[in-house]
Amino acid sequence: MNIKLIIEYDGTNYLGWQMQPNGPTIQSALEQAVSTFLGVPTRVTGSGRTDAGVHALGQVVNFFCDQEPDLHRLRRGLNALTPDDISIKDVEIVADSFDARRNGRSRTYEYRILNRPSPSPFYLNYTWHLHDPLDVRCMRKAIRCLEGEHDFSSFRASGCDAPHPTRTVYRTSLDQVGELLVFTIEATAFLRHMARNIVGTLVEVGRGLRAPQSFTELLEDRDRTKAGPTAPPHGLFLMEVKY
Numbered sequence: 001m002n003i004k005l006i007i008e009y010d011g012t013n014y015l016g017w018q019m020q021p022n023g024p025t026i027q028s029a030l031e032q033a034v035s036t037f038l039g040v041p042t043r044v045t046g047s048g049r050t051d052a053g054v055h056a057l058g059q060v061v062n063f064f065c066d067q068e069p070d071l072h073r074l075r076r077g078l079n080a081l082t083p084d085d086i087s088i089k090d091v092e093i094v095a096d097s098f099d100a101r102r103n104g105r106s107r108t109y110e111y112r113i114l115n116r117p118s119p120s121p122f123y124l125n126y127t128w129h130l131h132d133p134l135d136v137r138c139m140r141k142a143i144r145c146l147e148g149e150h151d152f153s154s155f156r157a158s159g160c161d162a163p164h165p166t167r168t169v170y171r172t173s174l175d176q177v178g179e180l181l182v183f184t185i186e187a188t189a190f191l192r193h194m195a196r197n198i199v200g201t202l203v204e205v206g207r208g209l210r211a212p213q214s215f216t217e218l219l220e221d222r223d224r225t226k227a228g229p230t231a232p233p234h235g236l237f238l239m240e241v242k243y
Helices: 028-039 069-082 136-146 194-206 212-220
Strands: 002-009 055-064 086-094 108-115 129-130 148-151 166-177 180-187 236-242
Touching: 002 028, 002 212, 028 055, 028 069, 069 086, 086 212, 108 148, 108 194, 136 166, 136 180, 136 212, 180 194, 194 212
Parallel strands: 055 236, 108 129
Antiparallel strands: 002 055, 002 086, 108 180, 108 236, 148 166, 166 180
């Protein structure tokens, strides 16, 4: 049976999604829980590889098991076997052909900025705190050009193993909710650090260090050295994967 999970996690204490030899990862914690519950070593496939410190509210996972499980018991059992900062929200049986990574049509990420003079202990691990006021109007102008199919080399981290830098962005938005700024981007897939590099550059626009039209120029230049810094990981959330 092919089992699909939707999970959420606080990535603060992990080296990211993917298995690492030198520390804890979401994948290793989840595989240990699934293997313990089923009684046999079991590999899981995730929809995407979130970086160290990045969070998820809608990571999708699938794995295979020999017998049809009681789904209610499976969800409760996995939640009992995983650490408190990982939660299995939903469990279902899907077609054998379903692959959480390969079948994904789009991924949606949110990046959250706390924009106020003082930091907050309650947002410490979940937002990028910026004390200087940001020009939200200019930031909204800057991100308009991102929608559509583009070469995102200017926002691609070194060491990215994607075969090509072209991605299609379906939508972007920047919402202000009190002291919080929430940048949302939905795309077919993401290059390494793509969302965080966009946000780091976007903050430069908000600070008046670059013009909104510079985003159009960056897409044309395809040069990472001309874009801004990489935003810290703890403000980023994988929200949803569509199939």
